Amino acid sequence: MKVLLVDDEQELVVTLAERLGFRGVDAKWATTGHEAVVLARQESFDVAVLDVKMPRVSGIQLKKDLERIRPDMKFVFVTGHGSEEDFRIGSAEAARYLVKPLDIDVLVETLKQVVAP
Amino acid sequence: MTRSADDGLPSLSVDCLRFFGAMSASVSHEIRNKLAVINEKAGLVEDIAIAMKSGRVPDPERLETQARKIVEQVREANRIVRSLNRLAHSTDEAVATVDLSALVDLVIELYGRKAAMAQATISRRGPAGEIPVRTHPFLVAHAIGSCLGTAVSRVDASHELTVAAERTDAGARVRIGRLVGAAAAGVDPKHHAADLGALLEVLGAELADDAETGELVLDIRHSKSHDPGGLP
Numbered sequence: 001m002k003v004l005l006v007d008d009e010q011e012l013v014v015t016l017a018e019r020l021g022f023r024g025v026d027a028k029w030a031t032t033g034h035e036a037v038v039l040a041r042q043e044s045f046d047v048a049v050l051d052v053k054m055p056r057v058s059g060i061q062l063k064k065d066l067e068r069i070r071p072d073m074k075f076v077f078v079t080g081h082g083s084e085e086d087f088r089i090g091s092a093e094a095a096r097y098l099v100k101p102l103d104i105d106v107l108v109e110t111l112k113q114v115v116a117p
Numbered sequence: 118m119t120r121s122a123d124d125g126l127p128s129l130s131v132d133c134l135r136f137f138g139a140m141s142a143s144v145s146h147e148i149r150n151k152l153a154v155i156n157e158k159a160g161l162v163e164d165i166a167i168a169m170k171s172g173r174v175p176d177p178e179r180l181e182t183q184a185r186k187i188v189e190q191v192r193e194a195n196r197i198v199r200s201l202n203r204l205a206h207s208t209d210e211a212v213a214t215v216d217l218s219a220l221v222d223l224v225i226e227l228y229g230r231k232a233a234m235a236q237a238t239i240s241r242r243g244p245a246g247e248i249p250v251r252t253h254p255f256l257v258a259h260a261i262g263s264c265l266g267t268a269v270s271r272v273d274a275s276h277e278l279t280v281a282a283e284r285t286d287a288g289a290r291v292r293i294g295r296l297v298g299a300a301a302a303g304v305d306p307k308h309h310a311a312d313l314g315a316l317l318e319v320l321g322a323e324l325a326d327d328a329e330t331g332e333l334v335l336d337i338r339h340s341k342s343h344d345p346g347g348l349p
Contacts, residue, residue: 015157101156
């Protein structure tokens with residue numbers, strides 16, 4: 001499984017990518033929407049894990065940009081807010097919606113479910 | 118004092134609650150992000166420990182790096198909490214002699230995330246040093262924050278806002294402007310002063326623009342009140 005992690009907090013995505021690597025998941029990371037788009041153009045990913053609120057491009061907008069490049073890509077939204085509004089938007093826009101701090105086992109299980117045929 | 122339309126509370130009280138709510142929401146979001154990083158770093162240390170048990174040779178530097186980064190995140194989270202705590206304690210006394218310079222630094226720190234989300238940065242300009250002013254500490258923080266919030270929301274991408282504080286004969290002054298370009302911070306002081314009407318009135322403060330520098334200028338006069346009671 002190939003996963004693209006996008007969050008403006010670099011320490012978070014770097015560490016998550018490493019932890020997913022321990023669990024057999026091939027994860028790459030980006031800290032901006034632009035970096036994510038460049039990566040998606042270079043290679044395909046099964047699923048993208050996007051922070052809902054980021055500077056410049058929001059997770060919602062980034063999902064649309066990535067879908068244009070990779071129509072088959074699946075999405076999981078992550079937020080640090082956990083507000084009702086975020087839950088509503090996240091649930092409507094992506095296959096799954098998770099709240100930080102993440103449980104790595106829940107994340108891995110969610111990724112498996114999202115990419116399952 | 119006017120009252121809000123729907124709940125009977127004085128409109129200034131509602132504004133104050135909104136300001137404190139917005140700051141609390143922003144800070145709690147930032148803390149949650151730090152906790153998320155700490156959570157992953159601690160998890161990675163555990164992953165490395167499990168790998169060691171299964172016979173894989175660890176790189177000691179890798180563990181040391183993760184431990185150091187956890188400490189850094191805790192330190193950052195503590196700094197953020199301390200700022201919110203200082204804002205909370207600014208309500209302790211309705212009128213007090215405060216260091217406006219320190220208050221400006223506090224509000225800049227609290228607005229850091231909001232500015233980052235708007236692709237703007239806020240920095241201090243001018244000489245450091247204490248600027249004592251007798252005033253309503255929380256209300257001044259609210260007024261500075263409100264001016265900054267409006268400036269941040271209207272500033273163009275990749276611009277840096279600057280904030281300066283200075284003494285005046287009557288009290289103290291805060292200047293908000295752009296580092297790049299000669300244009301004003303993007304705030305119409307007339308409209309903004311109308312929004313902050315009750316707040317400026319209680320503070321005995323004035324909001325204006327400096328046509329020469331294009332800065333938004335908040336003038337705060339020393340309060341003559343000696344009442345240390347609660348907020349108005």
